[in-house]
Amino acid sequence: MATITQRKVKGHVYSYRVEGKRVDGKSRLVKQQYLGRAEQVVARWEGQPAEPTRVRVAAKPC
Numbered sequence: 001m002a003t004i005t006q007r008k009v010k011g012h013v014y015s016y017r018v019e020g021k022r023v024d025g026k027s028r029l030v031k032q033q034y035l036g037r038a039e040q041v042v043a044r045w046e047g048q049p050a051e052p053t054r055v056r057v058a059a060k061p062c
Helices: 038-045
Strands: 002-009 012-023 026-037 054-057
Touching: 012 038, 026 038
Parallel strands: none
Antiparallel strands: 002 012, 012 026, 026 054
16 A cells, blocks of 8 residues: 655655565565655646656565
């Protein structure tokens, strides 16, 4: 399941799309996608299309 989370860094609020899943019985972050500053996310939501800029995938080591 994916959720939108926000983090405050140096006074700015940044939004991320986060996917989590259970790994060995514990909840783990599997995929994190940077969406931008909160203002940018709101602007896109209101009709200004733009693509997310970065995606981080956390894989379990073999």
